[in-house]
Each structure stands twice: as structure tokens, then as C-alpha cells.
Amino acid sequence: MNMQEATSIMKADSYKMAALSEDTRNNILVHVKDALIAHKDEIFAANAKDMAAAEENGIAASVKKRLKFDEHKLADVTNGIDELIKLPDPVGQIQLKRELDEGLVLQRVSCPIGVIGIIFEARPDALVQISSLCIKSGNCAVLKGGKETANTNKALFDVIYSTAVANGAPEGCMLQASQHNEIDELLSCNKSVDLLIPRGSNAFVQYIMNNTKIPVMGHADGICHTYIDKDADIEKAIPIIIDAKTQYTAACNATETLLVHRDVAKEMLPVMAKALKKHGVKLRGTAEAAEIINQAERNMSSHNVFEIMGDDDFNTEYLDLVLSVKIVNNVQEAISHINHFGSHHTDCIVTENNETAALFMQLVDSAGVYQNCSTRFADGFRYGFGAEVGISTSKIHARGPVGLEGLVTYKYKLYGHGQIVDDYATGKKQFHFKDL
Amino acid sequence: MNMQEATSIMKADSYKMAALSEDTRNNILVHVKDALIAHKDEIFAANAKDMAAAEENGIAASVKKRLKFDEHKLADVTNGIDELIKLPDPVGQIQLKRELDEGLVLQRVSCPIGVIGIIFEARPDALVQISSLCIKSGNCAVLKGGKETANTNKALFDVIYSTAVANGAPEGCMLQASQHNEIDELLSCNKSVDLLIPRGSNAFVQYIMNNTKIPVMGHADGICHTYIDKDADIEKAIPIIIDAKTQYTAACNATETLLVHRDVAKEMLPVMAKALKKHGVKLRGTAEAAEIINQAERNMSSHNVFEIMGDDDFNTEYLDLVLSVKIVNNVQEAISHINHFGSHHTDCIVTENNETAALFMQLVDSAGVYQNCSTRFADGFRYGFGAEVGISTSKIHARGPVGLEGLVTYKYKLYGHGQIVDDYATGKKQFHFKDL
Structure with missing residues (x-):
């Protein structure tokens, strides 16, 4: 069966998935958790194969850490499922209840989106989290994980899917794509797939966004800023910028550019440069930033390698121990720089002046705007969402870290007793709009 | 200035527009209302030109009614502005406030989307409503109305825009496109325009959706159903189907297909056919529906023109006094038919059985699902939203009639005191997630 046929069947079944009661969905999650523990030996064996292949292919130790699925990771994902079960049902929430006229009652009720396609990086725990979020929110899902964890993903998927179906989910409610060409097939399924959530490299996400008519939720790049105010x-x-740059450089919420107010640049930049150097961070920046730092370094008889950047060179996502540095004249210039060069992901102001912070947080057009804390906090877990399917830099539908809320939509239910519009159009009747 | 340059400047100014206080935005609306009244003679004179051109071009009377902008329409739009002023501010609403850890507070706050492009039909009142909604929600807007009302639109736009700027809105916060080729230019402005709302024919909206990377909110077709249960x-x-079909046939929420439960088809179909015929409705349908109606007609020595349709011919939006008829075996078949052939706009079940209605309303995957009332109720005014910018059949962002809520997004504001992620990653600190 090709992807078009498979997702078309899934679409037809998605109404059954959407109709599962909260109890059924939570009960499935309980059983999924138990089944993962019961089948852990098979899962670990499958992971051993992936790890052996990674070893053979000379994959970096830091990446191998993400591929590994062991007792520790299993405990993490089963704890995550427990948390998810406890979260309130995102489906069936009455968001509005209004009497339009006597005996004519409108309700807006949350409901699953339907069929969601999720393409994610090589991380077995991601497969468990994403499929659990889809079960909790009553959505059908097409899952495509990174090829480096193909064996682990297959073992995990088989356990989760068979347990879901055995406990009331409709057959075909989940589908695992394993071939890379299936991604392109999936992109063409705009009649059946309601939403795509791609995670991965900038180029990959851009490719997805440019090659499908399906709405895409996510982010291509993460050019985050930390602005040090006067x-x-x-x-x-100092700790904020060290954390934002070095705590996990490969993350989309790592800071890529440091902006410093001119009034404090001479005082703060050399101290920062020293602290960042200790953490192995290479600085690049405008000529005047370089001059301030180099001047201080010369005074200390040190030699710092500081690359001079052009003014228009601030749109690179390093994902590495590299930081762009620029001096700005005021908070307004910082805001303009961020709105122009940033990716509308997460940006921070460090200031004790709450008025300046309020201005920054109102005018910076990003999913996350922070005062006095690391940009690395931009994450569904850290926001208390239990889990996240991704981080959105779009302003449409969901923005920032996306948990269960981004996986539901709503419908309007109108209950009448034979009312017709003509009576209101001719003035025979009037609406009275009373929220209930 | 071309559209790319103009929207790029608008984008940069959109942060100023977004920062206007509620008082400023409401005050602008008060002055817009007064200015429209003060300048009514110029507006009516401009409209007289459009009406003369319509006369010359032999435009149908029903369409001319929509082009006309007179004292009555002026009163409608100024009343609409009054209503809008009274509505709660959609901007700055705190949707979530959570302490992640001591001294680390997360807020989710609603904010304007930014720059919205709206392409709408030839109706001068639409220009006033749409620009008022954008002012109230703090959004910049590119407006392109139908060419048949070009003179009226220009007069209205000039009054609204100059009044807005005179009362605190940033210059360039609104832009009127008047040339048809500017639509294609607008479609390419994905760097500056955050959302497109096209209104118009199915083919036109499809064209927009297929030719831009900007998110599109709206609907192409409106194939709505009314299902008569056993x-x-x-x-x-009978009144419901008459209203749903004939009250305004050109509307997207008019019913195009009548589904009837087999158990009551013989009893109800002939009565319905008779009633619909009185209203000039031409029936088409499956052979068995035709047989039932024709049998009854023969008994009455009448001759009804009933065109036999193929089973797969139910995806035409007539926008005319034509109705497709099909007999279904049960509510499940009605639901499947609607989900397959419908446009996920608005669908109704007529039944006294609330359990059947609940099933229908849960499983029909449409923006509006109704029990015992006309599909024509699908409208922002009738839902009590004050006004609407359009009706969305997308499940992403906004669904159904879209008022102010669909014109805002949100951002996360995180307030800290130097917190870094590393302390939480290493277990030195723990999140405690407390909703405030």
C-alpha cells in the first residue's frame, strides 16, 4: 500500500479515533506504558543493533548518546506517559457556550485535528513521546523517525501500536514510515493529512515547508539573541550567556548572537569574552566589538582570535561554540536587530530596568521573550506542558513549544428547534447573545 | 513603491501598531466612525460612480444591491464599529500564568499577528468591517477589494486610514491595493505578510492557496449538507431545508445536498420536493430518490424535472436553486457521505433523537455541526462575534466564522532572576510548576 492509500484509510478512520472517550485514551496510555516495560528486552536488543551500526559508521559520541535507549531512557518515557495521563483532557473542552436566541445554543468544543504527520530526528524517546501525545489528543499519526534508530523505532512502534489497537484504538490509527522516499509521498497527501510537524535541520524543515500544501508547524532555524542592557x-x-550559548549548542534555543548596550560594552564585553573563552566559545563580531575586546586582551597580554563580521552577517545559526557579538545604541536598536535578523524563536533581555524589559518583551516579535534567564528554557517540558511535539515559530495556530493544545482544533455545535435564518433576516426574530 | 517594498515597511511598523494601547485603538475606532459620517457625501458620491459603471456594464440587480453604499449601509457599519468598540480587548490577554520555579514566571499573552492581507469581494461595507477588525486587534493590513467598488473603496479607505494615523496609528499601518496584478505581488510577500484571508469564488481562493507560501485562512468551497434522520x-x-437552500443561495453556508434516511424517505421526500418546488428549487439526485419523488408526482399527475445523478457526483457547489438528493441507510452512512463529499464547512442533522444527533455532531468533521436549525446560521454576526473576517474550513489556527480571535496569536513571556537551564539539567534545582 502506498502512502496516499494508507493515509486515505487513516483519514476515514480518524473519526473513530477522535470519538474515543477520555477513559479509553488514558487506558491505552496505561497499557502502552506497561507493554513498553514488558517488552523492554526486545526493545533494548533492537537498540543494540542500531548502536552497533552507529559504532560501525563512526557516529560521534554525542549523537550516540541520543540514539541509546536503555533502562534510564525507558524510565524517562514511562514517567512521561504517567505525567501525560494526569493532564486534563484536551478534547471535548467547551470553550464557549452561548444562547443566540431562545432555544438556539452555540457551543465551541475542542476536538482532535485528525491526521498528523510527524517527521523527527533519530531519538527513540521522541517516538514514544510523540505517539503518546497523539493518543492522548485523539489524533491519528504517521510517524517517520531518523534512520539511525530504525530498529529501535520499529520495536517501539510495534509495541505501542499493537497495544493501542488491543485497547480500543481503531486499526490503522498509527503508521510508521521507514523509507526516506516516503517523506516525499507524505508531502503529497494533502487530502488526508491535516498537519505536518517536521523536526530536524534548517535545510530539511525548509524543504518540507516549500514542498507541500499541508499546513506545517515547526521551525526551520533558531537564531536566538541575548541582549545585555545598560x-x-x-x-x-554572565551565567545567562554562558548557559544560553554552551549548555547544549545543538539546540534551536541556544543563543547565537550577543547584543550589548554601548554604555556598558567597555565594562562588560571583556569580562564576558573571558568567561566565554573559558567555555571554549569562539567570538565573532563587528569591528567595534572586536576592538573593545582586543584592547582589553592586549592589556592582559593575551591573544584572542576574534573574527570581524559584516553588519549584515548576523543570520547564521551556528549550533556550535561560536557567538556573534554586536554593540547597539539602545534597546530600540536591539529590538530592530532581533526582529530583522532573528528567527522569531526566543530572545532575552538582561536588565534590572523593568520598563525597558516591558518594551523589549512587547516589541520583540518572537514566540518567547525573556527577562533575565537563559534562552534555553524554551521547551515544552520546562514550560510544564508534560511533553512537546515541537517548537513553532509560526504565528498561526500554535507558537513556541507545542504540547497537547497544538494538537487539537475546535468545532462549533449549534443546537436548535427548527430555527431558520430568514426569521432573523426579516426582523421577525432577534438574536440576544447570552453567554451561558 | 511595489508591494514587496510596501509590505516590508509595513512589517517593520507592525510592531508599533501592535504596541498601541487598548484605549488608543478604541479611540481610533470612535474617530473612524465619526469621520465616516462626516465624510458621507464624498463616500456616497464615489459610490454613485461605481453604481453608474455597474449600470453601464449591465450588472445584475442582486449584485448591485451589494455594491450600493447608502445611509442604510452607513448606519450598519457605524453600528458595527460601536459593537466592536464594546468587545473586550483581544490583545494582552493573559492566557496562562505559571511559576516554573521560585522567581521564574511564565506568561502566555495574546498579541496581534502582525501583517494581514485580505482580499475580498465587491462590498463596500466589507472594507469598513475588515479594517475595523484589524484596528481593534492591532494588526496592519493590506486590503484589496473587488474592482466594481473601486471608487467607494478608495473614498472609505482614505477616510479610515487618515483618521487612524491622525489618532495615533503608525503611518503605513494600512495599505489599499487597487490593481489586480497586485494580488500576485502580494502572494510573493511571505517575508512580510503573516496571514492571507481571501474571500471570493472557489476557483479564486484555490488559486490563492496554491500560489503562496503565506498561511491562508478561509474556505474555497462550501458544500453543506442537511440530513433528515428517521x-x-x-x-x-421542511422550513429548515427551505431556508438552508433558498434564503441566500449564493452564500457558502447554503445547503447543497439533502440526505434522507431510508425509513422516512417515502413519507418525507415527496412533501419536501413539493415544498422546494414552490420555492423554485430544482432537484437532482440518485435514481432511487428520483423514483420516490416521481412516483408521488405521478400519483398527483404532476411532472417534476428530476435529474438522475451518479453516486460520485455530489461535490458540486451550486450556489443556485439546485439541490442534490440522496437516500442513506443510517446516520453512519450520512456521516461518511458528508466527510467524503463535503467541504468541512457546516452540516446539519434534523432529528428528535439526541443520541443520534450527538453521534453526528461528534463524527462529522466540519467547522459547524448543527441539530435542527438551518446551515445558514454559520456566520460571525449570527454567532455574536460582532463581525467576521471570513469563515475558515481549515483545522489549523481558526475554524468556522473568524472574528477578532482569529486575528491574534500569543507569545510566551518568561521573567527570571538569572536562572540558567544547567541547574535544572544537572538536578541542582527542580521545576515545581504552580499555576498562578
Whole structure:
């Protein structure tokens, strides 16, 4: 069966999936958790194959850490399922209840989106989290994980899918794509797939966004900024910028550009440069930023390698121990720079001046705007969403870290007793709009 | 200035527009209302030109009614502005407030989307409503109305825009496109325009959806259904179907297909056919529906023209006094038919059986699902939203009639005191997630 046929059947079944009661969906999650534990030996064996292949292919140790699925990761995902079960049902929530006229009652009720296609990186725990979120929210899902964890993904998927179906989910409610060419097939399924959530490299996500008519939720790049205001507390600024740049450089919420207010640049930049250097961070920046830092370095008889950047060169996502540095004249210039060069992901101001912070947080057009904390906090778990399917930089539908809420839509239910529009159009009757 | 340049400037100014206070935005609306009244003579004179051109071009009377902008329409739009002023501010609403850890507080706050492009039909009142909604929600807007009302639109736009700027809105916050080729230019402005809302013919909206990377909100077709269940009350069913089909045939929420439960088809179909015929409705349908109606007609020595349709011919939006008729075996078949052939706009079940209605309303995958009332109720005004920018059949972002809520997004604001992620990653600190 090709992807068009498979998703077309899934679409037809998605109404059954959407109709599962909260109890059934939570009960499936309980059984999925138990089944993952019961089948852990098979899952670990499958993971051993993936790890052996990674070893053979000389994959970096840091990446192998993500591929590994062991007792520790199993405990993480089963704890995650427990948390998810406890979360309130995202489906069937009455968001509005209004009497339009006597005996004519409108309700807006949350409901699953339908069929969601999720393409994610090589991380077996991601497969468990994503499929659990789809079960909890009553959505059917096409899952395509990274090829480096193909064996682990297959073992996990088989356990999750068979357990779901055995406990009341409709057959065909989940589908695992394993071939790379199936991604292109999936992109063409705009009649059956309601939403695509791609995770991965900038180029990959851009490719998805440019090659499908299906709505896409996610982000291509993550060019995040930390702006050190003239009223910044340096004691806070240094740990924040170190964390934002170095805590996990490959993350989309790592800071790529440091903006510093001119009034404090001479004082703060050399101290920061020193602290960042200790963490192995290579600085690049405008000529004037370089001059300030190099001047200080020369005074200390040190030699820092500082690459001069052009003014228009601030749109690179390094995902590495590299940081762009620029001096700005005021908060307005910082805001303009961020809105122009940023990716509308997450940006931070370090300042003790709450008025300046309020301006920054109102005018910076990003999914996350922070005062005095690391940009690395932009994450569904850290926001208390239990889990996330991705982080959206779109302003349409869902923005920022997306948990269960981004996987539901709503419908309007109108209950009448034979009412017709003509009576209202001719003035025979009037609406009275009373929220119930 | 071309559209790319103009929208790029608008984008940069959109942050100023977004920052206007509620008082400023409402005050602008008050002045817009007064200015429309003060300048009514110029507006009516401009409209007289459009009406003369319509006369010359032999435009149908029903269409001319929509082009006309007189005292009555002026009163309608100024009343609409009054209603809009009274509505709660859609911007700055705190949707979530959560302490992640001591001194680390997350807020989710609604904010304007930014730059919205709206392409709408030749109706001068639509220009006033749409620009008022954008002002109220703090959005910049590119407006392109139908060419048949070009003079009226220009007069209205000039009054609204100059009044807005005179009362605190940033220059360039609104832009009127008047040339048809500007639509294609607008479609390419995906760097500056956040959302497109096209209104118009199926083919036109499809064209927009297929030719832009900008998210599109709206609907191409409106194939709405009314299903007469076996437990329907015929006294309700007949006025509902008459209203749904004939009250305004050109509307997207008019019913195009009548489904009837087999158990009541012989009893109800002939009565319905008779009633519909009185209203000039031409029936088409399956052979068995035709047989039932023709049998009854023969008994009455009448000759009804009933065109036999193929089973797969149910996806035409007539927008005319034509109705497709099909007999179904049960509510499940009605649901499947609607989900397969419908446009996920608005569909109704006529039944006294609330369990059957609940099933229908849960499983029909449409923006509006109704029990015992006309599909023509699908409208922002009738839902009490004050006004609408359009009706969305997408499941992403906004669904159904879209008022102010569909014109805002949100951002996450995180307030800290120097918190870094590493402390939580290493277990030195723990999140405690407390909703405030």
C-alpha cells in the first residue's frame, strides 16, 4: 500500500479515533506504558543493533548518546506517559457556550485535528513521546523517525501500536514510515493529512515547508539573541550567556548572537569574552566589538582570535561554540536587530530596568521573550506542558513549544428547534447573545 | 513603491501598531466612525460612480444591491464599529500564568499577528468591517477589494486610514491595493505578510492557496449538507431545508445536498420536493430518490424535472436553486457521505433523537455541526462575534466564522532572576510548576 492509500484509510478512520472517550485514551496510555516495560528486552536488543551500526559508521559520541535507549531512557518515557495521563483532557473542552436566541445554543468544543504527520530526528524517546501525545489528543499519526534508530523505532512502534489497537484504538490509527522516499509521498497527501510537524535541520524543515500544501508547524532555524542592557546586572548576565550559548549548542534555543548596550560594552564585553573563552566559545563580531575586546586582551597580554563580521552577517545559526557579538545604541536598536535578523524563536533581555524589559518583551516579535534567564528554557517540558511535539515559530495556530493544545482544533455545535435564518433576516426574530 | 517594498515597511511598523494601547485603538475606532459620517457625501458620491459603471456594464440587480453604499449601509457599519468598540480587548490577554520555579514566571499573552492581507469581494461595507477588525486587534493590513467598488473603496479607505494615523496609528499601518496584478505581488510577500484571508469564488481562493507560501485562512468551497434522520420532525425539517437552500443561495453556508434516511424517505421526500418546488428549487439526485419523488408526482399527475445523478457526483457547489438528493441507510452512512463529499464547512442533522444527533455532531468533521436549525446560521454576526473576517474550513489556527480571535496569536513571556537551564539539567534545582 502506498502512502496516499494508507493515509486515505487513516483519514476515514480518524473519526473513530477522535470519538474515543477520555477513559479509553488514558487506558491505552496505561497499557502502552506497561507493554513498553514488558517488552523492554526486545526493545533494548533492537537498540543494540542500531548502536552497533552507529559504532560501525563512526557516529560521534554525542549523537550516540541520543540514539541509546536503555533502562534510564525507558524510565524517562514511562514517567512521561504517567505525567501525560494526569493532564486534563484536551478534547471535548467547551470553550464557549452561548444562547443566540431562545432555544438556539452555540457551543465551541475542542476536538482532535485528525491526521498528523510527524517527521523527527533519530531519538527513540521522541517516538514514544510523540505517539503518546497523539493518543492522548485523539489524533491519528504517521510517524517517520531518523534512520539511525530504525530498529529501535520499529520495536517501539510495534509495541505501542499493537497495544493501542488491543485497547480500543481503531486499526490503522498509527503508521510508521521507514523509507526516506516516503517523506516525499507524505508531502503529497494533502487530502488526508491535516498537519505536518517536521523536526530536524534548517535545510530539511525548509524543504518540507516549500514542498507541500499541508499546513506545517515547526521551525526551520533558531537564531536566538541575548541582549545585555545598560541596566544589566553583570552577575546575572554572565551565567545567562554562558548557559544560553554552551549548555547544549545543538539546540534551536541556544543563543547565537550577543547584543550589548554601548554604555556598558567597555565594562562588560571583556569580562564576558573571558568567561566565554573559558567555555571554549569562539567570538565573532563587528569591528567595534572586536576592538573593545582586543584592547582589553592586549592589556592582559593575551591573544584572542576574534573574527570581524559584516553588519549584515548576523543570520547564521551556528549550533556550535561560536557567538556573534554586536554593540547597539539602545534597546530600540536591539529590538530592530532581533526582529530583522532573528528567527522569531526566543530572545532575552538582561536588565534590572523593568520598563525597558516591558518594551523589549512587547516589541520583540518572537514566540518567547525573556527577562533575565537563559534562552534555553524554551521547551515544552520546562514550560510544564508534560511533553512537546515541537517548537513553532509560526504565528498561526500554535507558537513556541507545542504540547497537547497544538494538537487539537475546535468545532462549533449549534443546537436548535427548527430555527431558520430568514426569521432573523426579516426582523421577525432577534438574536440576544447570552453567554451561558 | 511595489508591494514587496510596501509590505516590508509595513512589517517593520507592525510592531508599533501592535504596541498601541487598548484605549488608543478604541479611540481610533470612535474617530473612524465619526469621520465616516462626516465624510458621507464624498463616500456616497464615489459610490454613485461605481453604481453608474455597474449600470453601464449591465450588472445584475442582486449584485448591485451589494455594491450600493447608502445611509442604510452607513448606519450598519457605524453600528458595527460601536459593537466592536464594546468587545473586550483581544490583545494582552493573559492566557496562562505559571511559576516554573521560585522567581521564574511564565506568561502566555495574546498579541496581534502582525501583517494581514485580505482580499475580498465587491462590498463596500466589507472594507469598513475588515479594517475595523484589524484596528481593534492591532494588526496592519493590506486590503484589496473587488474592482466594481473601486471608487467607494478608495473614498472609505482614505477616510479610515487618515483618521487612524491622525489618532495615533503608525503611518503605513494600512495599505489599499487597487490593481489586480497586485494580488500576485502580494502572494510573493511571505517575508512580510503573516496571514492571507481571501474571500471570493472557489476557483479564486484555490488559486490563492496554491500560489503562496503565506498561511491562508478561509474556505474555497462550501458544500453543506442537511440530513433528515428517521427520527426527524417533518414540521421542522421542511422550513429548515427551505431556508438552508433558498434564503441566500449564493452564500457558502447554503445547503447543497439533502440526505434522507431510508425509513422516512417515502413519507418525507415527496412533501419536501413539493415544498422546494414552490420555492423554485430544482432537484437532482440518485435514481432511487428520483423514483420516490416521481412516483408521488405521478400519483398527483404532476411532472417534476428530476435529474438522475451518479453516486460520485455530489461535490458540486451550486450556489443556485439546485439541490442534490440522496437516500442513506443510517446516520453512519450520512456521516461518511458528508466527510467524503463535503467541504468541512457546516452540516446539519434534523432529528428528535439526541443520541443520534450527538453521534453526528461528534463524527462529522466540519467547522459547524448543527441539530435542527438551518446551515445558514454559520456566520460571525449570527454567532455574536460582532463581525467576521471570513469563515475558515481549515483545522489549523481558526475554524468556522473568524472574528477578532482569529486575528491574534500569543507569545510566551518568561521573567527570571538569572536562572540558567544547567541547574535544572544537572538536578541542582527542580521545576515545581504552580499555576498562578
